[in-house]
Amino acid sequence: MSDQGDVKDINRILEDIQRQIAEQERAIYTPTVIEHAYHPRNWGRMDRADARRIWQGPCGDTMEIYLRLDKEGTDKAAIRVISFMTDGCGSSVACGSMLTTMVQGKTLEQAGKIQPRDLLIALGGLPQESAHCAFLAVHTLHEAILNWYRSAHTRSKEPNDG
Numbered sequence: 001m002s003d004q005g006d007v008k009d010i011n012r013i014l015e016d017i018q019r020q021i022a023e024q025e026r027a028i029y030t031p032t033v034i035e036h037a038y039h040p041r042n043w044g045r046m047d048r049a050d051a052r053r054i055w056q057g058p059c060g061d062t063m064e065i066y067l068r069l070d071k072e073g074t075d076k077a078a079i080r081v082i083s084f085m086t087d088g089c090g091s092s093v094a095c096g097s098m099l100t101t102m103v104q105g106k107t108l109e110q111a112g113k114i115q116p117r118d119l120l121i122a123l124g125g126l127p128q129e130s131a132h133c134a135f136l137a138v139h140t141l142h143e144a145i146l147n148w149y150r151s152a153h154t155r156s157k158e159p160n161d162g
């Protein structure tokens with residue numbers, strides 16, 4: 001067989017494998033989960049974030065969330081820009097992506113009320129064994145918000161210069 005024939009065979013095998021993987025994913029995950037897992041929104045770390053948090057879930061995977069705020073220092077502080085990173089599974093990527101789109105523009109108070117079930121509903125559900133990935137994303141967001149409140153509290157207690 002020619003080299004070109006070998007390459008065609010390998011390409012056909014790879015296409016078959018990719019097709020099988022895509023079919024398996026469609027059988028397990030909703031189209032929304034697949035879309036966010038393959039095309040995550042707000043992916044990446046952020047320089048000079050107003051708040052951030054990295055959190056490790058019980059599965060051992062971590063998520064990082066970064067916030068930049070509008071009206072910082074007021075009780076109307078809102079999330080102007082948000083980004084996330086994770087070394088976790090595809091479900092955690094979908095969770096981080098969907099969560100960041102859900103809370104963009106919301107006040108910290110509103111974002112702090114989001115629960116894992118809200119995220120699961122927005123994604124159209126996850127398999128039971130992946131539901132903890134939604135908890136990881138939401139818990140990391142809540143911790144980032146708490147970090148901001150903690151540092152705001154510390155700043156308010158610092159003596160004024162001059």
Ligand code: FES
Pocket residue numbers: 057059060061088089090091092130132133136
């Ligand atoms: Fe660890 Fe999904 S984040 S399995």
